[in-house]
Amino acid sequence: MAVLTNKRIGFIGGGNMAEAMIKGLLSASFIEAKSLMASDMVGERLEFLKHEFKIKTTTDNQELVQKNDIIILAVKPQAVKAVCSGIHEQVDEKKLVISVAAGVPIHAIEILLNPEADKKVGVVRTMPNTPALVQAGVTALSASDHVSKSDLKVAHRIFEAIGRTVDVPEAQLDAVTGLSGSGPAYIFMIIEALSDAGVKMGLSRDVSNALTLQTVLGSAKLAQESGRHPGELKDMVCSPGGTTISGLHWLEKGGLRTTLINAVEAATQRSIELGRNAENNQNGNDSQ
């Protein structure tokens, strides 16, 4: 039975993240396709979502808000202002608004949705990630004061359909974005490089890919299930004078750890910047 009974969920923006969430929600049987809707200005995206998932679609964001109880803002941060300004009259206190947009603060969304400050609009800001497509995502959530405990529970249920959830104070959501929001791209780059390395050493691409993927998956599973410190698990692989320590020496020389820390720091800073731009309505170089 669908977990989110009697709830209609509408996605504004039918891109990658909306697709990942729709697929996860349906695969987990948390909700029926007839209770899902997406709006987008790109007709091809709507056709794809309609065909692939049998959900309802519209090009009209106001219609989407009117017809749904939970509104998920799944547009780029740069589009949040225009979208919210276009739907604020349709958003009332009964709607729960959930944003997945990187960087955009809750209070900025609240002001856009409630310019007269005459209603209590509940906003949950979240940061999911694309492994949601295979229900292995992780989402951090932070809610405004206007969100009831039961609505926050509903938000958790939605993201539990696509993986794990954690609550964080809003101030930490930019760091979450730099780590787990962007993180899949870092890991895919590592996977691609390891697979190339195997090919360089003479393995076929298929074998190299299979070995790489299972090594990454298995290592994450071992770290998660054992609860042991990654340094300890690393030491278990390193025989004295053996192969692994020779490989690790090169990773240290290449600054792997510093590089990853710098990457998370840069992505976090960018999330903060996107939020600032969204608030000031400056697009700057944000042409994404």
Ligand SMILES: NC(=O)C1=CN([C@@H]2O[C@H](COP(=O)(O)OP(=O)(O)OC[C@H]3O[C@@H](n4cnc5c(N)ncnc54)[C@H](O)[C@@H]3O)[C@@H](O)[C@H]2O)C=CC1
């Ligand atoms: N892709 C990812 O890994 C993650 C993305 N996010 C956040 O999710 C949000 C969406 O990202 P993606 O899905 O990757 O982007 P995307 O570009 O794939 O999707 C955005 C969609 O919004 C549509 N759109 C633009 N303006 C619109 C409007 N006024 N009304 C209706 N639809 C409109 C676009 O046509 C597009 O289909 C962003 O804010 C991003 O920060 C969060 C976590 C992970």
Ligand SMILES: O=C(O)[C@@H]1CCC=N1
């Ligand atoms: O790159 C981005 O801006 C989005 C947010 C987190 C992952 N993708």
